[in-house]
Amino acid sequence: MPSNDPTAAGSRGDAAKLAALRRTKLIATGALCLCVALFAVSRLLQPRYPWLGFVAAFAEAATIGGLADWYAVVALFKRPLGLPIPHTAIIPANQNRIADNLGRFIEINFLAPAPVREKLQEVDFAALVADWLSDxxxxxxxxxxxxxxxxxxxxxxxxxxxxxxxxxxxxxxxxxxxxxxxxxxxxxxxxxxxxxxxxxxxxxxxxxxxxxxxxxxxxxxxxxxxxxxxxxxxxxxxxxxxxxxxxxxxxxxxxxxxxxxxxxxxxxxxxxxxxxxxxxxxxxxxxxxxxxxxxxxxxxxxxxxxxxxxxxxxxxxxxxxxxxxxxxxxxxxxxxxxxxxxxxxDEAIRADMNEGFVVALSSFVESQKSGVSGFIADQVKRWDLGQLTHLMEINIGRDLQYIRFNGMLIGGMAGLVLYVGELLFLDR
Incomplete structure (x- = not known):
């Protein structure tokens, strides 16, 4: 029988995200290793087959691009290879600043008076009260x-x-x-x-x-x-x-x-x-x-x-x-x-009641939104660094891994263009 426990459902969802992240990491690492191997083989055989110079140029630049983007992605969450390189482990090192900025972002963009009123006006509070009382x-x-x-x-x-x-x-x-x-x-x-x-x-x-x-x-x-x-x-x-x-x-x-x-x-x-x-x-x-x-x-x-x-x-x-x-x-x-x-x-009374609800609730949100942003910031600041990093990595890490694929592809194309330019303009 399926479980109705939201905690269990959340755990299963996190496990699925983590499995997908690991698969994507493995594929990205495999692609990077493939680029390295392709570069080595192309350079070895280039004297016999000159056209492999194009492959070597693409693989070399793709390897560099993949390594650079791997470094950028890893630096968000931890220190690459455990080395104390400046401006790495960006998220753990800036937990307090991220928490404050997240709270202010939610306060300014989600709890502004106009969006709050617009959202509240979509709810027919009076109809809900009428349905409840009519029972x-x-x-x-x-x-x-x-x-x-x-x-x-x-x-x-x-x-x-x-x-x-x-x-x-x-x-x-x-x-x-x-x-x-x-x-x-x-x-x-x-x-x-x-x-x-x-x-x-x-x-x-x-x-x-x-x-x-x-x-x-x-x-x-x-x-x-x-x-x-x-x-x-x-x-x-x-x-x-x-x-x-x-x-x-x-x-x-x-x-x-x-x-x-x-x-x-x-x-x-x-x-x-x-x-x-x-x-x-x-x-x-x-x-x-x-x-x-x-x-x-x-x-x-x-x-x-x-x-x-x-x-x-x-x-x-x-x-x-x-x-x-x-x-x-x-x-x-x-x-x-x-x-x-x-x-x-009575539609007129319901309209007046709804307007009253909107005014009252929007005023309440306006008076309490700074407290909401502070509450969010405090909660984020209390999170364990490992938990924070893990939470962000399993939710956005898979998308970040695609940056590595893009880096290898864009780097390889750039290397290929440079190699063609070298043959056309520098070898004359």
Missing amino acids: PHRAEGLSRFVARLVPQTLAAIDRSGLRDFVAERMLAQLDRVQIAPLAAELLSAFTEDRRHQKLFDQLTRVIGGFLADEDALAAMREKIRNELPSLFNLFRADAYLLKKIVASASGLLEEMRADPEHPLRHEFDRFVHKFIEDLRTSKAYARRAEAMKRDFLARPELKSLTGDVWESLRRLIEQDAAAPDSKIREHLTGMFVEVGRNLAR
């Missing part, structure tokens, strides 16, 4: 993660004093609210379409209930008896008057309930509208309302109430977040899924 399973996992943070978040709010700060800010904002105009607007909304007449109907029912209560009637009769002369009480005038008062009042209440246009209803309308207008314009009402508001906000019970409400809300949230069938998690999951679906449908 109910992932959204549920995110909601569980958020729910686990709830206790720590609430505890942090308590420790930070944010709760008291918010309460103070709310009270400060309430203190700025003008109660009288606000009450006038609320009452105006309530009285639209004469909805306040329902309150009038309720008042008539309350009064009717009072008139039907035996204890209330007894108290009224006692009051009437005390106000009448004693002579009238002998003839039970108090009972007669009470009966008439109750009958008249009940009849009036029945009339008002039955007639939507009863004059007393219109009088109630005028009273309510005048009261609303006074609330809206009267300075005296405004002063009394502000005094009541400040007295209410200054009461210590209010601060205690806000603390109790917060503690109750906190316990409720913590208990629900820890419950197996948490409503908070359920609503969060639904919210995340809906956000993902809406985001997938």
Whole structure:
């Protein structure tokens, strides 16, 4: 079965590169030895076969070119034949300089603002977020993660004093609210379409209930008896008057309930509208309302109430977040899924989000790129010299070996041209 280990895959790749490098080196060395042998044989047989002078000239120059390029390639990685020749083992001797230059090269050419922005603009970050959130399973996992943070978040709010700060800010904002105009607007909304007449109907029912209560009637009769002369009480005038008062009042209440246009209803309308207008314009009402508001906000019970409400809300949230069938998690999951679906449908929002991602990430890269180049340079500087040389040699050494082939070929051609020039111009 093939291995999925990336380290093993990298080792196999390095082994293949090293084998290819060794084969190329062997072929290049063999070609150089062939040039030497060809030169020797051509020189020995040249007196008998003059045309071998061309072969000897080519082989001689090819040998020189091959040796020169062998020296150049070897000098990059080590000292040729182990000799302390100046300006050899160039890569090991300049490890720090190569590391710094490599870091700066990557910073300037790969992490420049324009290329980074251009590359980031190719990625649809918003679509990735939308696809991720639209998956109910992932959204549920995110909601569980958020729910686990709830206790720590609430505890942090308590420790930070944010709760008291918010309460103070709310009270400060309430203190700025003008109660009288606000009450006038609320009452105006309530009285639209004469909805306040329902309150009038309720008042008539309350009064009717009072008139039907035996204890209330007894108290009224006692009051009437005390106000009448004693002579009238002998003839039970108090009972007669009470009966008439109750009958008249009940009849009036029945009339008002039955007639939507009863004059007393219109009088109630005028009273309510005048009261609303006074609330809206009267300075005296405004002063009394502000005094009541400040007295209410200054009461210590209010601060205690806000603390109790917060503690109750906190316990409720913590208990629900820890419950197996948490409503908070359920609503969060639904919210995340809906956000993902809406985001997938709205191209304008996705475009704005992508632009925000590009700006944020490009700014981050710009602020951190010097650190990236420094990190790369530090890593290269920490590499073992043998490891560094080996790594570069197996990756580019095979291509460098072809320089030896080119050197032999170009050198041989140059030697052949010079030999022909010698025959044409110097042997006359």
